[in-house]
Amino acid sequence: MKVKEIQCKSALRPSKIQNHVINPYFGCQHGCKYCYAKIYTFGHEKEEWGTFVDVRINLIDKLKKQLKKIKQGSIWFSSICDPYQPIESRYKLTQKCLKVLLNWGDSVCIQTKSDLVLRDLDLLKKLKDVEIGFTITILDDDLAKVWEPGASLPSKRLRALEELKQKGIKTYIFFGPILPYFSDSEDKILEAFKKFNQVGVNEVLVDKIRHLQDKVGRELREFVLEKYGKGIWSHFEHAQGLEYQEKLRLKIEHVLRYFDIKYKLLF
Numbered sequence: 001m002k003v004k005e006i007q008c009k010s011a012l013r014p015s016k017i018q019n020h021v022i023n024p025y026f027g028c029q030h031g032c033k034y035c036y037a038k039i040y041t042f043g044h045e046k047e048e049w050g051t052f053v054d055v056r057i058n059l060i061d062k063l064k065k066q067l068k069k070i071k072q073g074s075i076w077f078s079s080i081c082d083p084y085q086p087i088e089s090r091y092k093l094t095q096k097c098l099k100v101l102l103n104w105g106d107s108v109c110i111q112t113k114s115d116l117v118l119r120d121l122d123l124l125k126k127l128k129d130v131e132i133g134f135t136i137t138i139l140d141d142d143l144a145k146v147w148e149p150g151a152s153l154p155s156k157r158l159r160a161l162e163e164l165k166q167k168g169i170k171t172y173i174f175f176g177p178i179l180p181y182f183s184d185s186e187d188k189i190l191e192a193f194k195k196f197n198q199v200g201v202n203e204v205l206v207d208k209i210r211h212l213q214d215k216v217g218r219e220l221r222e223f224v225l226e227k228y229g230k231g232i233w234s235h236f237e238h239a240q241g242l243e244y245q246e247k248l249r250l251k252i253e254h255v256l257r258y259f260d261i262k263y264k265l266l267f
């Protein structure tokens with residue numbers, strides 16, 4: 001893993017998802033095969049996603065200065081990295097940001113694939129309005145080791161979510177991107193929602209797979225062809241059509257009739 005300490009120009013950036021986004025790192029040790037963040041390169045054009053991390057070493061100073069000027073707005077972690085990827089154990093940038101945000105009057109939202117977030121439970125409980133989201137793409141731990149090699153296993157993420165929920169933290173699951181062939185059958189969707197229901201999540205956001213036409217899609221294609229072959233890749237090609245999208249939506253809505261669970265379809 002190539003780790004580089006760098007200076008950032010600002011800590012908070014405008015975001016379409018919340019008012020502001022913080023990325024303590026660029027690059028992600030989780031190395032998910034479908035990661036959308038890899039469309040950004042920032043000088044890492046030749047390096048494979050998942051093999052480098054830039055650590056924004058002056059982030060906390062920048063954050064303190066910006067907060068004095070900004071004063072309000074929701075903040076989320078993160079858009080081009082996982083804020084609790086393994087390197088966070090060493091640099092603790094996410095934790096230090098949370099300490100700075102203890103007096104923040106607006107909401108803070110964190111989305112991760114790591115149970116390292118539990119380390120900061122005491123801090124999280126002190127924030128005025130916080131929500132923790134776990135991304136779940138695949139339920140099966142063995143399959144997840146292939147698709148999300150550096151992330152906490154899905155079973156661990158769900159246990160972490162349950163613990164946070166029991167400690168009074170608001171939680172959500174981002175169920176996506178739903179992978180064609182691997183997680184898009186009605187049985188798989190039902191299995192997933194049974195688990196989500198069991199852990200008592202507050203809300204589930206569901207999304208289809210995206211970025212099949214760009215760099216992300218090209219690298220995904222190479223990976224799927226090499227690992228699983230043409231037959232499986234054809235499911236991904238088929239997933240680009242509107243007909244697939246509509247069928248997926250119907251499958252999800254059909255499954256959801258069995259659950260009293262708050263959800264939002266993002267497609």
Ligand code: SF4
Pocket residue numbers: 028029030031032034035036037079080081082113148151
């Ligand atoms: S955890 Fe998120 S940012 Fe990190 S590789 Fe996976 S999808 Fe990308």
